[in-house]
Amino acid sequence: MVDRLEPLVIRHARRLPLPSGPAGQGGVVARQFDGALLSVGFKLSAELLERLSGLSEETVRQVAARTLDTVREMVGDHVRHNAYFVDFPANVPDTFDFWTRCIAGALADDASHDRTLAQLSTGVVDLLTLPSYGTYQHTYAEVLAAHDELIAAAGDRMTVLHLGGALEDEVTALYLALAGSTTPLGEEGLRDLRLLAGHCADGPQPEAIPVRENRAVVNLARLDSGADLLVDTVTDVLRLACALSDGDVTLAEPTRLRSLSRPVRRALIGALDTVVAQAPAKLADVTAHREMFKRLGERLHPHEYPRRPHAADVFAVARGEKRARTFDSRVEELLGANDVTGAARLLTAAPGKLFRSLDRLLRACRTQEERDAVVTAAEQVAPQVAGRVLLSVREHFHNRAEEVEELEGPEEADERRRVFVNRLGRAWVTTDTRPPVLPPERKRLIAALDAETRHRLPAPGHLLIDPDVLDVALPLSGKATAAGLGVLPRGSLSPVDGELLRFFVYWKQTSISTDYDLSALMLDASYATVSWLSYTSLTEVEGEHSGDIVDAPDGASEFINLRLGAVRGAFIVPQVNIFSGEGFEDVEESFFGFMLREAEQRGRPFEARTVRMKSELRGPGRVALPLAFLRGSDGRWRAKWLHLYLKGNPSHNQIEGNRVSVATLLRGIVERDFLTVRYLTGLMADHATATTLWDGKTVPDEPVTYIGLERPDGLHPDSRIITPENLRDLIPG
Structure with a gap:
């Protein structure tokens, strides 16, 4: 059972449950363990290293073996990442030259000569029929031999594993946190909760389980x-x-x-x-x-x-x-009779429904008296509404145009778009034909929502904030975040520092030949196409593509290497297209991620300690858009998290065919203001004894409420710690 439960604690809490075993002189093995973790971008906290050093060498070896397996899978290092071009990103050929070389090889092969010649006579050659196209021409060992060792850099990712309590205590705490979450969990969270619930059925239970899926x-x-x-x-x-x-x-x-x-x-x-x-x-x-x-x-x-x-x-x-x-039919009957006041009065019996209907009710109002009645009803029931609904409605009205004519000219008003994203990540765009919500009601509602949220937030004491977390979107639903390492909720912005940006995708088919294609689209500030990298465009000014792999019975990887200083556009949009075969939810495994490194670091195509994000690809549709990269007015790049899936075509999806839809979706997400950690910390600061932006070096001696991307070493043991792994704990009930 340890082998099943301990990884959950490491993944969700970045803590290693207190190892138990005979005392001994495990210092040497513990330091070796720490060194092995460094190779994949992890390290032991000082406290955890000291605790392990006091155990027997055999106990430390067992802990190390289990933990290394867990963190390697977290970062995507549990599989072998080969590349079609053995020297990638060096010596990647021009696309046309490469295809010509593949054709020449097919003509020189007796088995494919006649077939290739016949195709050439028609003027069209199917690349998939060429023996050297789309399959690895070298072993994984040969890839390793072709690359220099990675040079360590200060910017390499370093995720600290902290000392936890006893395994049972850690498991119980994790169970109570997941089961009692005020926001829905993602697919991975529900799967983990199921295992934890079975183990903890006879132990402590949360005071309340507000999310229905968790309750099931x-x-x-x-x-x-x-x-x-x-x-x-x-x-x-x-x-x-x-x-x-x-x-x-x-x-x-x-x-x-x-x-x-x-x-x-x-x-x-x-x-x-x-x-x-x-x-x-x-x-x-x-x-x-x-x-x-x-x-x-x-x-x-x-x-x-x-x-x-x-x-x-x-x-x-x-x-x-x-x-x-049904309750809804009674509401519809009143609205059909133009009795907006009566509908609002009835909806006070279902506060959540009332809040989700506020925009529609306000648009249906014909008089100021009706508008006042709707807003008054909302103010009265606000204390009974779930926190995540309060925040969702707050975000909605923040983005709602007060007066279309005030914000843009009539021509632009006709081009307004609404982006819809369902709980599975499927996205689509439509024209926004709604009339505006008038400014007085919008401002009055926002003030009421702010007041109610502020009232529910606990007093944080000394509030210590990592500035990089301020632009992270609030996780109002686990469905807006994919499982993985370094993944943030949809709409989040996070800094990107480094000279080279490298995307990777890995997939392993279950039963039929499956071809995933990694591509990157570069757009200018008006969302027009500048260039792209894909299997049809292996090299561009911006970088290189590692080559097309069209079958993955043993797993396959594709990479794109970008020199950020050479990118000509304002946006970089990586995407994974399913060209043929099994969908993202059907393959044995599939994930996407990106690495950051400096030019002089070199190294293999995949280097675990340079991985900044690894995200599972498990959604509907045939085109995945995990995130995009935006160049700010200061010239710095930032990641904008999307977690979107396009329906695409049943097969033969290519970047050339979805450029317009991708640009439209990106515009809708980029130009929407998401409610972020900055909003909640601003409200929390009103009750804080002190508010400090962390400088990345020193931590206070006193207990703090720390909110950041990574937990610093040395925080007071009584501190409350909020990182992306438990960011949902910020959402008031």
Whole structure:
């Protein structure tokens, strides 16, 4: 169990649970362990190194082996990264010269000569039919031999592993943090919570589990342990049924429900019956997932439980045999009758729905009296609204145009666009035809939201802030952040320092030949194309492409090397196109990342300690846009985090075919103001005893609330520490 739980603590908390074992003289092995970690961009804190040095050598070796496996996977160093061109980024040929060389090789090969000659006679040659195209022409060992050793640089990434408590204490703390999160977790977080919930079922539980998806995963463990289920809606039971079938507890995608044992059926029927008996109006929730409830009824056999008539009502509603009027239909009826005040009054019974409907209600108002009624209703119920909803609405109205004519001319107003991103990261753009929200109501709402948020934030004491974290977007949903190392929420800005920027993608197919293509698009300040690097353009002024790999039974990598000083545009947009084969969610493994290094460092195509970000590619669509790079007015580059997926084509996706859609999406994200850490720390500072911007060197002797990208060594043990790994803890409940 240690092998499964310890990596979770390291990944989520950057802490190594307190190693246990016989005392000894482990100092030499501990320093060797620290040296091995340095090669992949990690190191032991002084406290952790000292603790390991007091253990036996064998204990330290065991800890080192487990930990190195974990951190190598975190950074993408657990696989071999080969490159098509053995000397990459040196000696990358011109694209046309390279293709000509491949054709010449095919003509010299008896097996492909006739086929290639026949293609040449038509004037079109399929590159995939050329023997030397798209497959490695050398071994991984030959790549290593072709490159000088990486020269260490001060700018190399260094992630510190800190000393944790006992494994059980660390696991319990992580479970309570994930289960009690005020924001939805991402796919990885839910998967980890499921393991932790099973292990911690008989231990301490969070005071509240506000996120329904988290509750479904916890209920799965409670069901196994015989504890009471935490359900207060019929949808909670449906989510649990999906969890029992290893399906989607968010209910965004349909789940094929499995047959259930009699004890499980009895528990779920009992939960449904209790919920409806206590609040019959909750039957209205069935209609939102009518088909899924029909399928659930087929699995639960409600006719076998005549003493549970309220549960039977759930499935009668799903089949249309019983009517349950929904809350939303009553709201729509009032709005259809132009009774905006009545609709706002009704929505106060569902504060979250009211807040999500504020823009629509204000646009429907015809008089100042109606507008005042809507805003007053929002002010009254604000204390009952979840913190992440408060912040989402605050961000929405901050970006809402007060008066289109005041902000831009009439011609530009017609070109306004709205960018939509669903919970899976699928993005699309449409024309924004909404009339504006008038300034008085917008400002009044923003003031009310700020006041409520400020009231909920805890007093931080001495607030110590890393300036680089201020432009990180608030994680209002784990769905806006991919799993990985150094990954920030969608909309975040982070500094990029270095001469060379190198992207990488790795994928390993499951069963069929799969071709992913790494590309980079350079755009000017008006989002027009300047140039690109891809398998169709191997070299440009900006840099080099490592070459196209078209099959990955044992895994494959592609790289793009960019000289930031030579980039002619204002934006760099890396993307991963699926040319053929399995999707991002179907391959055995796929991830994207970027490295930063200085020109004199050299090294192999992939060097773990230069990796700044490694992000899993597990989304819908056939084109992935993990992030973009923006050149500021000061000439410095910054990363803008996107986490987007375009639908693309079923096959043959290329950068040439999606340049316009990528530019449009990028514009929508870049020009939107996301709510950031700067906003919350500004509110927290009102209650702080002191607020200090950390200089990266010294830390106070007293306890602090530290908020930054990395945890400094030497903080007081009673400090509260917020880094990207637990940034969700900043979101008030």
